[in-house]
Amino acid sequence: MNIDTTDNIRNANERGLKEECRRSIRRLSMGSSFIPEGRTILDDDQNRVAQNDIEEGLELGQGNFSKVREVKSFRRNSMGASICSSTVSESFQPCVDPESRSYYYAVKKVRKDLSEARIHNATVDLVVEAQFLTSLSHQHIVSLEGVGDDPGSKDFFIILEKLDRTLANEIFAWKKEASVLKKIHCRDERKLSIKRRRDKHIEYARDLSSALAYLHDKNMIFRDLKPENVGFTHDNMIKLFDLGLARELKEERKVGRDKYLLSLCGTRRYMAPEVMKGSPYGLPADVFSFSLLLWEMVHTEKPFRNLDAKQHERALVLWRSRPKVSGDVPRAVKSIIVKSWNNDAKNRPRMIDVFDSIH
Incomplete structure (x- = not known):
């Protein structure tokens, strides 16, 4: 040629x-x-x-x-x-x-x-x-x-x-910080330090949920929520970024309540069951992804971290298993996590309700 x-x-x-x-x-x-x-x-x-x-x-x-x-x-x-x-x-x-x-x-x-x-x-x-x-x-x-x-x-x-760093970077730093806090000898001081740290992480999660609620109010689905698509400015403002896979949900693709004909899209670890199955999906899929991200932010661990792709799919879709929520997670946060990762999309709360519930 x-x-x-x-x-x-x-x-x-x-x-x-x-x-x-x-x-x-x-x-x-x-x-x-x-x-x-x-x-x-x-x-x-x-x-x-x-x-x-x-x-x-x-x-x-x-x-x-x-x-x-x-x-x-x-x-x-x-x-x-x-x-x-x-x-x-x-x-x-x-x-x-x-x-x-x-x-x-x-x-x-x-x-x-x-x-x-x-x-x-x-x-x-x-x-x-x-x-x-x-x-x-x-x-x-x-x-x-x-x-x-x-x-x-x-x-x-x-x-x-x-943006100076991603949430993935930040969670890694939080995990290292948590190991240091566990070495504080005074029990009351240790508990207070851990609580303050977790409260800050929850505050970040609430700010992030406000961004998703804003998108959902415009009938936009993000579709790839994960720590690598969340960042921080140099003055510690949390920001959602990378909207290349986001879509506005329009009537011509609607096939049911909160269900649209959309491609299989996103990152496996944070996918909603309906997305992983290739079924029609909508805004509740973002809510599911956020529940896993919120769980990760308060536990500083990857959800389903020990499962390969096949094991994860079986656990999520067939067995409906979810990560264990620690007993020291605030009751309101635990409640919204559990409600948001409900296997049935129509039973998940709206993102604006998630935002209102996180405190």
């Missing part, structure tokens, strides 16, 4: 990818309750950023489909003018907190080491995530600060509020 033929195939593939991204965005806006038609990221270039207008720093993390790096500076002030620069400048303007020396922003891109098919799917998901974040605003959902100037290209990227 000669070079010209290869280039033609590459160009055709990229045109096809851009067109699929455009179709995906149009589908999102059709019949949407919160994405106005004609005002999508394809129609509004207010927050567009060119690659050569940002200076990237250290890599912050890498997922299955994307990687994230810090943004050290901008050459323009369309984003965060009060933080970076008050005037447009041809030189790069640093975007860093002078006290903590923490950068404010991060750039998220699709990994280049994936197969052609996976790059294609990941790019569509990234464009979808950009559209959702453009249309959402909540203090516990990561904020979108800008989008690449060519949605749908393989080089597309998004600029996000920077």
